[in-house]
Structure formats: C-alpha cells, structure tokens
Amino acid sequence: MNRYVELLSGAGNFESAKAAIAGGCDAIYIGLKNYGARRMADNFTDEDLEKVTKLARQNRKKVYLTVNTIIKDAEVSDFIASVGRALNAGADALIMQDFGMIELVTGAFRDVRIHASTQMNLHNAAAVERVKKLGVERVILSRECELAEIEAICSKKIADIETFVYGALCSAVSGVCYMSSFNNNRSGNRGVCTQMCRLKYMDRNENEKFFLSTKDYCALPHLKKLYDMGVSSFKIEGRNRSEAYIYNVTSVFREAIDLIYSGKYDQAAADRLTQKAAMTYNRKLTGGYLAGRAKADIIFSERNANNGLLISDKVSEFNPALNIIKASFKAGFNKSDLLEFESDGYERVSVKIDSIKLKDGKNVFDAPDRETVTVGFRQIKKTDELVDLTHYLPRKIYITHSQAASSIKSIKAPDSAEPKPAADSSKRAVxxxxxxxxxxxxxxxxxxxxxxxxxxxxxxxxxxxxxxxxxxxxxxxxxxxxxxxxxxxxxxxxxxxxxxxxxxxxxxxxxxxxxxxxxxxxxxxxxxxxxxxxxxxxEVRKTREPIPTAELKPTAASFRLMLFDNNESDIKAMLNDYNDLSVHYYYLSWLYNNCKLEEFFEANAGVLKSILIELPPVLFQSRTPFFTKVIELCLGAKVKGFIANNPAQIDIIKKSERFAGSGAKIVAGAALNVINRFSADYFSRIDEADEICLSYELNDSDIMEFLELTLNSKPHLLDKIRIRLYGNINVANFAYDFFRQNEKYIRNRYAGSDEKQYKFDKLSFKNAAHYMLSVDDETTLAYSGGLLNMCGYLQKYMTYGVNKFDISFFNYSDHFTKDLLEMTDYIKGVRTGHFSDKTIEGRGIVKDMKLL
Incomplete structure (x- = not known):
C-alpha cells in the first residue's frame, strides 16, 4: 500500500491559492499582513483568510498559516490575538519560528498544531527532539540538508518531516542570516529581507558579479528517494511568485507524486517534468545540497533574473537586419511564447515571436521539438534602449514565458453554498x-x-x-x-x-x-x-524604576572579547583588560584536524577557565559526531563554557558525561534570536542558561522595550542578559565553499597563522563590505565590514541591571589591531566612570532605529 505524502504549495494571494488548488496540492500555506517571513508578498487580511479557508474546505484541502517571524515584546498581545482569529477562521496549523511564542501559543491554544519553520534553523535530530517537547508536530528541515541526513532524521520518527522540493534558495542558512538587517535595518527574521545575496558585489580583483546569487532548487531527480525515506510533506516555495508559476509547478509535482504512487516514476519522467517546471520563472535549476554540500552547484554569478528553459544551443543563422534566427531546437514552443537570446558573455536579448517557419518553408504556430526552424522576431525593450544587434552573436536560446505552462485550470471560488468538510480539518477535537x-x-x-x-x-x-x-x-x-x-x-x-x-x-x-x-x-x-x-x-504594569545613574558602579560592567581565533593575539595579555574571552569552534575544529588542539590547551592552560567556545549557528546531522568529540575535549580541558547558537548544541553539551560537575557555563547565543522576554525565559527556565545574549538585530529602542517590560514582569532575567556592544558581526553562514562556487573569477587568498589555513576575501557593495572566510569545503562565514556600535547606550542599559556586554572582532578585518586598541582604551575609561568616548562614538553603525 502506498504511503501518503502531502503536496504543499505556497500562495501569496487569493488567486495564487486558487492556482495551487487547481494544480493539485493537498494543502496551501499562506501569510497574514504581519508576522510572516514573506511580508512583502501580497498576503491575506483576516477576511481573506476566512475566504481562502472556505475555498480550501470546498476542495478538501488544508490551510497552514505562516507566523514564522521573531516577535518583539510590544507585539506579543497583537500576535496572540492574530493567532486566535486565524484559528477561529479555520487555519489547520501554524508555521512558527520564535521559541517563546511557540511555548505561549501551545499553552494558550492547547490543541493547536505547530509546524517548526525552516527559519528555526533545524537540521539535526537533537533539534527535532527539542521542538517536539515544545508541542511541535512537524519540522520543516533546512534546505541545506543532504539526503543521508534527511534519511537519518526521518528514521528516528520523532516528528513529521517536511522538506522543500522546489523554489528559490537562500544563499545563507535561513534564520541565521543578518545581512539585510545589519545593512538595511530590514530583517529576514522579521519577514522583510532585502535580498542582499541578489546584489552585485566586487571582489578585491575588481570583478563585479552576483557572487552570492543562488540558482533555484528542484528536487525532482531525488523525489522518489525523499518519498522512500518517509518525508511527510513536499513543499513548494513561491509566495512571491505568479499564479502561473504556482499552477505550473504544483501540477508538475502532483503528476510526479501520482507517478510515484503508481510505480512509474523514473529518470525519463523526472527529466520531462523538470523541463516543464523550467518553463516558468527560474534562476537556473539545481539539485541543491541533496547530493552533498561539498559538491553542490549552487551559485550562478552571471545573472539574478529569470533564466528560463534552454531550448537551443545550436544557432546556425542570425540576421539582425531581417530579424530572423535559425536554430535546431530541443524543445517545442509556439508564437505566444517569449524567447531570450544569450551571447557568450551572458548578455540577454528578449524577443517576441513574429513567425515560425519549418524547413519546407511552411509557416506554423507551434514549433515541434527536435527540429530546425527559422524564427522571425521583434526585440522587446528591457531598458530605455534596444540592444544594438549589429555585432551581437547569440549562442543560446531560452524560452522565458510559455503560454502552455501559464494556462491555469479554473476552479470555483467560494459562494454561499455549504462547504464540504475536509477530513480531520477542524480545529477543535471533541x-x-x-x-x-x-x-x-x-x-x-x-x-x-x-x-x-x-x-x-x-x-x-x-x-x-x-x-x-x-x-x-x-x-x-x-x-x-x-x-x-x-x-x-x-x-x-x-x-x-x-x-x-x-x-x-x-x-x-x-x-x-x-x-x-x-x-x-x-x-x-x-x-x-x-x-x-x-x-x-x-499586560505589564510599571512597578519598578531603573537604577539612578548616580548609583551605578562602573566596575560592575563585565566585558567579553569575542575573537574568531587567537592568531597574532596574546590571549593572556588580553585577559588583563577583559573579564573573559571567546574563540570560535571552527578554529578549534581546525586545530583538532591538524593535531594542534592539545597544543592550544597546553599553551593556555593557565587561562582556560576564562575562555569560552563560541559555537556555530549551523550543526548538520552528519557533523554531530565530530562536534560531540570536540565538545568532550573542551570539557576535559575545563574551558569556562560554551556560547550555543543552535538549539541542539545545549542538549548535546548537557548529555556529555564530562559536563556534570564541570562548572562549564551555558550561554544562549545571539543566533538563537532572542528578542522578547518569553524566549529569554524559555532558555533560562528550560536550559538553565547562565547567560542569554539578546539578538544583535535589535536596535536601541527595541532593547529598551525589552528591558522595560522584563524589569516589570521577569526581573530575575536581567542578571543573565548580555548585549552585543561593539564590533564585527557574523552576518551570514553559508553551507558551501564560496571560493569553489566562484572559482571562475575569484582568486584564492588566505588568512590564518598557518599557510592556507582559511580561504579569505572581501566583497564590497556600495559603502559596505563582507569579509568571506571559508573554513572547509562546505562552510563559509561572512563577517560585517562595518562595526556595530551601541556604546553610546551602555550607561542606560546598566541602569536596568544589565552588566554583561560583548565586544566582537574579526581577526582578519582591515582594521583589527586599531579597532581592538581603541575599544580596550574605551573599556579602561568605562571602568573609571568615563562612559563617553568621542573616538568610539564616531565609529561604526549605530542602531538607533526600530527594527523592521
């Protein structure tokens, strides 16, 4: 008997929802105007939600609502009210990201179904177990997971597993990308990403390309494997896409699933359906990371727009004076379609078709596939001027709009008729x-x-x-x-x-x-x-007042220096000026792989009790055994503690036999995206975290909102709170080797104390930059070229009982030595009561606007 697998399609508006249902989906996921990760899609009002759930019921489909952003304290009441209205309107499940909000919602609406968003950054079994305890019934895995990892997680049968099977790929791992937030004050974790990865960047050799722009994801070649592994739901991304796109791609995957059910899904079917899917918008298709991150073909640096479907790479004649082109075509098309020519330099020319002539001179409407035909065309303006074709030589022809693929089957919209109940679709069990x-x-x-x-x-x-x-x-x-x-x-x-x-x-x-x-x-x-x-x-009543400024004790301020590694740095000397210090896990893993970890421990034996290990935001299932080994060695060496940036890391550390009695601190890191008192309370209560870092996405007004409400509702948390005060930020984490993906243009440079320790370069755009550091063949980090600067607010934060602050520097930035010296002098001044420093106050990016 065939196992049921759900086909889930995204819809950004009512017409897209109709297209998804007409295409054969089993469920649709949609967002409201607020609180969804695609806030720039059209999205739905409360009234629209009732309309679309009625449409879904008539067609026996389910509706999942995305409320998958992190929620600020001032928004919590409105957020809960919105969730209540959505459930009453008939939403079958909520897709969520925020730990504190999941706990609050499951407590308030006891039979609610929660799906953990890919924004939660879940890609290992330990993380799935954690959210299952929160009441989550389905986990949407990160798109960067490999087939073997998905199979391993599915085999444990902890929760239902959902995977993306088609659509746009984020260049960085979702949920822990802060490029848009840091540079444009528009957070991807708040649903308003400005897609910094789609910009043109310039490297140090002055190559200007779309170095971070990913191809689009298509899992059709691997769909049967995913089905056999036990994946519960196949998800199509596309809430910002057209109705034609939604219909075409949904119908493709409907056919694929039905062929799997019938035992007839083979390579020929996968190839045919991939071609059909590519007839609507795509930025070139890739199998993503399924076959392995180390060999994934992800980036297409030449363009970031619709690629279309390649239908000819054999042009035999081109006459721009007569506007004709002759070529051998590998796929059929017709006069209603739009084409683009492409030269060797990837320059595109868009054209409408005026005529299609066969070899025998006969004019036809439909060009057959695998035939040589002559096409009469008219150029379409894409900019202010038409491209001069006099010296233009097309090498390839793409179809960028297919009339056949864009024809949507109509379905009946809801009317006054009583909707048919969908099986198990109601929200309240009795x-x-x-x-x-x-x-x-x-x-x-x-x-x-x-x-x-x-x-x-x-x-x-x-x-x-x-x-x-x-x-x-x-x-x-x-x-x-x-x-x-x-x-x-x-x-x-x-x-x-x-x-x-x-x-x-x-x-x-x-x-x-x-x-x-x-x-x-x-x-x-x-x-x-x-x-x-x-x-x-x-509701929070104001019953407490901050500490008067005159009563502050400057010496109470505790400063942690966060470095990537200790290259060219004297850790022991630094600890004279800072309370403690952290180095990055990737540095320790490099030391371990090169048999130098014990040497590091011995060289710093006297100060290990002041050194914490900053853990990465990403921990894939296949890497957990190695991660566990490094953690065991660090515990054995008696380091001060760990800064956890992935939900699973705390659980792995605490399960270690060496943890009990070690005295090692657990710090909930900034990449856990704590921006409200409920999430802070979750990590404090559930994990007994010694410290909780606020997200460095928060601006001053957001931090003050948090501090004011926490002071008057959960004051015990304030002693645990850490705030990122100054420095370079790890703005993105990529599951690929950036330099291999762009080896055509970027010449390898290196950083580190050892020869060729890390691949390294700097990408520039407008007035900002990212430092790119590849630590292995499937991991690249991006650090901000600019400096976060919240020093002007330090004294104010201390009046709310916050005394813990982080200073983070990227060792290989252009101004590392200068930045470190200036900040060290500033801290010395603070400890003597001087909170103002003109040198520091004029540096970096001061976050004084509300986070969007």
Whole structure:
C-alpha cells in the first residue's frame, strides 16, 4: 500500500491559492499582513483568510498559516490575538519560528498544531527532539540538508518531516542570516529581507558579479528517494511568485507524486517534468545540497533574473537586419511564447515571436521539438534602449514565458453554498459521553480539557419494538455539532442506553441540535474568557524604576572579547583588560584536524577557565559526531563554557558525561534570536542558561522595550542578559565553499597563522563590505565590514541591571589591531566612570532605529 505524502504549495494571494488548488496540492500555506517571513508578498487580511479557508474546505484541502517571524515584546498581545482569529477562521496549523511564542501559543491554544519553520534553523535530530517537547508536530528541515541526513532524521520518527522540493534558495542558512538587517535595518527574521545575496558585489580583483546569487532548487531527480525515506510533506516555495508559476509547478509535482504512487516514476519522467517546471520563472535549476554540500552547484554569478528553459544551443543563422534566427531546437514552443537570446558573455536579448517557419518553408504556430526552424522576431525593450544587434552573436536560446505552462485550470471560488468538510480539518477535537434513558438525556462534551454538561429531561421516549437506540444512530443523527469547527476525536463517542428504548430519528436530531447549539455558544464564551484572561496576563504594569545613574558602579560592567581565533593575539595579555574571552569552534575544529588542539590547551592552560567556545549557528546531522568529540575535549580541558547558537548544541553539551560537575557555563547565543522576554525565559527556565545574549538585530529602542517590560514582569532575567556592544558581526553562514562556487573569477587568498589555513576575501557593495572566510569545503562565514556600535547606550542599559556586554572582532578585518586598541582604551575609561568616548562614538553603525 502506498504511503501518503502531502503536496504543499505556497500562495501569496487569493488567486495564487486558487492556482495551487487547481494544480493539485493537498494543502496551501499562506501569510497574514504581519508576522510572516514573506511580508512583502501580497498576503491575506483576516477576511481573506476566512475566504481562502472556505475555498480550501470546498476542495478538501488544508490551510497552514505562516507566523514564522521573531516577535518583539510590544507585539506579543497583537500576535496572540492574530493567532486566535486565524484559528477561529479555520487555519489547520501554524508555521512558527520564535521559541517563546511557540511555548505561549501551545499553552494558550492547547490543541493547536505547530509546524517548526525552516527559519528555526533545524537540521539535526537533537533539534527535532527539542521542538517536539515544545508541542511541535512537524519540522520543516533546512534546505541545506543532504539526503543521508534527511534519511537519518526521518528514521528516528520523532516528528513529521517536511522538506522543500522546489523554489528559490537562500544563499545563507535561513534564520541565521543578518545581512539585510545589519545593512538595511530590514530583517529576514522579521519577514522583510532585502535580498542582499541578489546584489552585485566586487571582489578585491575588481570583478563585479552576483557572487552570492543562488540558482533555484528542484528536487525532482531525488523525489522518489525523499518519498522512500518517509518525508511527510513536499513543499513548494513561491509566495512571491505568479499564479502561473504556482499552477505550473504544483501540477508538475502532483503528476510526479501520482507517478510515484503508481510505480512509474523514473529518470525519463523526472527529466520531462523538470523541463516543464523550467518553463516558468527560474534562476537556473539545481539539485541543491541533496547530493552533498561539498559538491553542490549552487551559485550562478552571471545573472539574478529569470533564466528560463534552454531550448537551443545550436544557432546556425542570425540576421539582425531581417530579424530572423535559425536554430535546431530541443524543445517545442509556439508564437505566444517569449524567447531570450544569450551571447557568450551572458548578455540577454528578449524577443517576441513574429513567425515560425519549418524547413519546407511552411509557416506554423507551434514549433515541434527536435527540429530546425527559422524564427522571425521583434526585440522587446528591457531598458530605455534596444540592444544594438549589429555585432551581437547569440549562442543560446531560452524560452522565458510559455503560454502552455501559464494556462491555469479554473476552479470555483467560494459562494454561499455549504462547504464540504475536509477530513480531520477542524480545529477543535471533541469527546462525547452521552447517556439515554426514559428520564432524559445527559450529555458531557469534552473539549480542550474542559467538560460541558447538558441535560434534557422533557423528551419523548418509546419502547423499542424492533431496533433499540444504538451508537450508530446516535453518531449519524444526534451529533449535530458544526463540523467546520469541531471533529469527533478517535474513539471520541461513549454512548450508553439504559433500557430497551427507541427515539425517532427526527426527534434524535432535534435533541442533538438543541444540545450542540448550547455547547457551541458555551464554548465560544469559554474561549473569549480564556483569551481575555491570557491578554490580561500579558499586560505589564510599571512597578519598578531603573537604577539612578548616580548609583551605578562602573566596575560592575563585565566585558567579553569575542575573537574568531587567537592568531597574532596574546590571549593572556588580553585577559588583563577583559573579564573573559571567546574563540570560535571552527578554529578549534581546525586545530583538532591538524593535531594542534592539545597544543592550544597546553599553551593556555593557565587561562582556560576564562575562555569560552563560541559555537556555530549551523550543526548538520552528519557533523554531530565530530562536534560531540570536540565538545568532550573542551570539557576535559575545563574551558569556562560554551556560547550555543543552535538549539541542539545545549542538549548535546548537557548529555556529555564530562559536563556534570564541570562548572562549564551555558550561554544562549545571539543566533538563537532572542528578542522578547518569553524566549529569554524559555532558555533560562528550560536550559538553565547562565547567560542569554539578546539578538544583535535589535536596535536601541527595541532593547529598551525589552528591558522595560522584563524589569516589570521577569526581573530575575536581567542578571543573565548580555548585549552585543561593539564590533564585527557574523552576518551570514553559508553551507558551501564560496571560493569553489566562484572559482571562475575569484582568486584564492588566505588568512590564518598557518599557510592556507582559511580561504579569505572581501566583497564590497556600495559603502559596505563582507569579509568571506571559508573554513572547509562546505562552510563559509561572512563577517560585517562595518562595526556595530551601541556604546553610546551602555550607561542606560546598566541602569536596568544589565552588566554583561560583548565586544566582537574579526581577526582578519582591515582594521583589527586599531579597532581592538581603541575599544580596550574605551573599556579602561568605562571602568573609571568615563562612559563617553568621542573616538568610539564616531565609529561604526549605530542602531538607533526600530527594527523592521
């Protein structure tokens, strides 16, 4: 028997939702105007949501709502209210990112279904186990996972696993990319990414290309393998795409899944369907990371726009004076389609088709595939001027718009007709315990752990002459609840009939309607009361005041220096000026691989109790054994602790036999994206984190909002809070070797104390830059060229009881030595009570606007 796998399509507006359903999806995922990771799509209002859920019900589809952004403290009440309205409108599940909000929502709406967004940065079994404990039933894995990793995670059967199978790829790992936030104050974690990876950058050799722009992802060649592994849902990305794109790609994957069910999905089918998918918008297709990150072909640096489908690379004649081109075509097309020519230098020319002429001179509307034909064309303006074709030599021809692929099958929009209930699509499970007797009916309805009891005394009961009253009649006739809002839980009916009695079906239906109308009214009142109580609990009354500035003790400020490695740095000397210091895990892993880790431990034996290890935001399943080994060695060497930046890392560290009694600190790192008091409380309470770093995406006004509300609601947290005060930021983490992907242009440079220790370069754009550092064949980090600077707010933060601050420098930046000396002098001044420093105040990027 075939295993069911869900086909899930994205929709940015109502027409796209119709296109997805017409294309054959099983479910759609959509976003509201706020709180979704694609806030720049059209998205849905509350009224639109009701309309689209009704459409879905009519067509027996499910609707998942994306509320997958991190939520600021001031937004929490509105966020919870939006979630409540969405669930009442019929959303079948919520796709979420924020740890604190997941915990809050699952507590407030006990039977809600939560899907962990790919923004949560989950790509190992330990992370899946963690969110399962939070109440998550499905995990959307990071797109950077390899096939073997997906199989390993699926095999553990911890939760349902969803994987992307088609659409745009983020260049960096989702959820821990801060390029847009740091440079444009528009956060990808807040749904307003400005797609910095699609920009043109210049390297140090002055090559200007789209060095970070990824191809689009297509898993069709691997779809059967993913199915066999046990993936529960195949997801199509595309909430910013057209209805034609949604329909075409959805119909492609519908056919692919049906072929898998029938046992007829083979390489020929995968190739044919890939060609069909490519007839709508794509930036070249790639299999992504499935076959292995080390050999993934991800980047296409020549262009960042629609690539289309290559239909000819054999041009035999081109006459720009007559506007004709003759070529051998490997795929068919027609006069309604749009084409683009491409030269050896990747310059594109867009054209409309005026005529198609076969070899025998016959004019046709449809060009057959695998034929040589002559095409008459007219150039389309893409800029202010047409391209001069006099010296232009096309080498390839692409179809960039296919009329056939863009033709959408129509479906009926919702009207006043009663929608058909979708199987198990309602949001509230009910269990019913009903007793019938000559004295009347007693019915207990259990919903969300609450019991609602109803009695009917004045009923007409007859002695059974043939068939007495039984559970079958009760289930079919008596259970008259609203099936759009409630469903009978498995084994949810307990029916007891005392005596040999009979109730006519018409009366049984009447009594059921009476009871369940009362239940629905009572349940609505119960939910309203519960929501009101929840909203009241979220209110924060100002009862505490900050510490007066005059009472501050400058010496209480604790400063941590965060470095990538200790190259050209004297750790022992630095610890004279800083309370402690961190080095990066990737540096230690390099030392381990080169048999130098013990040497590092011995050289710094006297100060290891002041050294923390900053862990990476990314920890793929295949790398957990090596990671665990390095952690064990660090614990054995008695380092001060670890700065965890991936949800699984805390669990792996705590499971180590060496952790107990080691005294090692656990720090919830900045890449865990803590921006509200609920997430801070989660890591403090669940993980007993010694310190919690606020996200360095937060601006001053956001930090003050957090501090004010935390002071008056969870003041015990303030002693654990760390704020990134100054320095270079790890703005992106890539699951590929940047230099291999761009080897055609970028000449390898190196950084590190050893020869060729790390591949290194600097990418520039406008007035900013990224430092690119590849540490192995599947890992590249980007550090900001500019400096975060929150020093002007230090004294204000200390008045709220925050005394822990981070200074982070990238050792290989252009101004590392100068930056470090200036900051060290500043800290010495702070400790003597001088909070103002004109040299420091004039440097870097001061984050004084609200984070979008």
């Amino acid at each position: 269990e019913i315990d009903v007793k019938f007797s000559e004295a009347g009916i007693v019915c207990d309805v259990y919903c969300m752990t609450e019991r609602f009891r109803y009695k009917l005394d004045d009923i007409q009961v007859y002695k059974a002459e043939k068939q007495p009253l039984g559970p079958e009649s009760v289930q079919k006739t008596f259970l008259a609840f609203n099936h759009d809002k409630f469903y009978l839980a498995e084994r949810g009916l307990d029916c007891e009939v005392k005596g040999d009695i009979f109730i006519p079906l018409s009366l049984l239906k009447k009594y059921g309607k009476t009871i369940f109308e009362k239940f629905e009214n009572d349940f609505a009142a119960f939910e309203l009361k519960r929501t009101s109580e929840l909203m009241k609990s979220l």
